[in-house]
Amino acid sequence: MTSTSRPLTAVILAAGLGTRMKSRLPKALHRLANRPMINHLIDTVQQVADDIVVVVGPDMPALEKAAHPHRSVVQTERLGTGHAARTAEPFFGEGDVIILNADNPLISSETLHNLLSARKNGAALAMLGMRPKDPARYGRVVEANGNVQRIVEYKDATDEERGIGLCNAGAFCASAQDLRVWLSQIDNKNAQNEYYLTDVVALAAQSRTVQCVVADEAELAGVNSRAELAQVEHSIQQRLRAAAMANGATLVAPETVFFSADTVIETDVTIEPNVFFGPGVTVRSDSIIRAFSHLENCTIGEAVSIGPYARIRPGTICEKGSHVGNFVELKNVTLGAGAKANHLTYLGDASIGAATNIGAGTITCNYDGVFKHRTTIGANGFIGSNAILVAPVNIGDEALIAAGSVITANVSDGAMAFGRARQTEKTERGRETMTALRKKKEQG
Known part of the structure; x- marks a missing residue:
């Protein structure tokens, strides 16, 4: 005014x-x-x-x-x-x-x-x-x-x-x-x-x-062409990077980090190379965004670790001290304080309780082809590797989901759930099968 x-x-x-x-x-x-x-x-x-x-x-x-x-x-x-x-x-x-x-x-x-x-x-x-x-x-x-x-x-x-x-x-x-x-x-x-x-x-x-x-x-400078648009984008990014560092953030390789106009980066945040911030991102103090991560319309709480190679999609909140590792994708997820999803995981439309560990390869099946459904996982739980959680489903506090399970029903507090076929062993069947297959190969 x-x-x-x-x-x-x-x-x-x-x-x-x-x-x-x-x-x-x-x-x-x-x-x-x-x-x-x-x-x-x-x-x-x-x-x-x-x-x-x-x-x-x-x-x-x-x-x-x-x-x-x-x-x-x-x-x-x-x-x-x-x-x-x-x-x-x-x-x-x-x-x-x-x-x-x-x-x-x-x-x-x-x-x-x-x-x-x-x-x-x-x-x-x-x-x-x-x-x-x-x-x-x-x-x-x-x-x-x-x-x-x-x-x-x-x-x-x-x-x-x-x-x-x-x-x-x-x-x-x-x-x-x-x-x-x-x-x-x-x-x-x-x-x-x-x-x-x-x-x-x-x-x-x-x-x-x-x-x-x-x-x-x-x-x-005016913008009249795509080339001039790129030049102005470069100028804006330089301003945004300088502002982030002036406000107390560490950019390991500033020229490789891309911000949106509304990105909020608090003090003592570390951003590694080749990170992209889409619109609507807030990163709280003492967090680290590791290399090659992509974030949009999400809130990263205090002392959170993201990446490398993580994708944090709209609606996600990572609470204090939580960890998101390499090749993990979160969409519309609340990841509770101290919770971890460190490897090769997709979590969509889910709430993860505090201190729960999500094993490698876990998937929340949130879409049935028409509607989206939510998965709720309690606090202090353990989800074994390659678990498939078919929403809507609720998993209680301190529950344990065995590796490789397909979970289609609710799991109560403190329970262990198996959703897989019982393992059986056929003596010598493995050697016999391989011998037969090699013989077929030799015969063309």
Whole structure:
């Protein structure tokens, strides 16, 4: 929220299809750190603006949903950024308006505050600019005597203008009253026959002061292609890794760990190489996530060991001191305090009591082809290797399930359950069988 008495409305332009993305998905919905691009910008803008309006294209209900609870308005015809800004005009309010592009997800609240400061210090129009190493096809900012005179789009620029290093970053701030006037005066007499938002700069500069606030290229880079999306993902991951380490986590090989925007890593957590965090993961203090593990929508309690090569799926809670080992998959499981599932196991839709040991190769058969069913295992139990637990089934406290058993009925507290055929031995039958088989092989 703004600290001044003048309210601030933020308008985010998100109607673009992003043709260079080669995608049916609206550009603003492409994901960065497992969150739609536009939501990164909304989260930042919420820190400075009193109201947010998102301009979307026709038939973009998913984008409107992503913008919720903020207001969305539809640009029914894509006639340029100036036309998109006009679409939001009824919601400008009577204070200041800041206009941003949805494909600039890395912009920081500090930079937005710098832009607002330029407005407060006398600029009728404040804009963001940058000096990229390769200006490429960015619009160029033409200055004179320290003030901005106009912005020329790359397609309309002369060779001399293309040599200018200061480029437009696409964010503008002015009073709602002034913007309404300037937007009403722009036309589409240009190479693309579009209404350019950037034309408000020349209109403002005719009689007013226009200032350019320069920020870092890495923060203002836009996303217009899959390659640029990957570059921005790299930047976001660097930020998230640095934040995790600054907050007290150890990343053995930071460049190989991938976070989601909402990943929560507490102090004294160790993360080994090649770990992927999907959305909705919290890891509590003193836990270790070993190499090549994949986690999503789960909570890892204190002093828990995960992996290596573990997959922790949505709905799973690993309580304090529990262990999940190599090639173990958990889905919608509560693994009690001190419980262990250390080898080659699938547990789905299950509750495992405290200090229970799950043997190698154990499977909870939770799906009958139509419905999911739950398995409940009590505390201090032991599930032998290669046990198959056919849900719905309840296994009591301190129960022991013999290795290789198929369990289809409930097991009471303290009981030992066998669910396998009785072993029998046929004297000499093994040798006779092998001799017969070898003879058949010799005979072809």
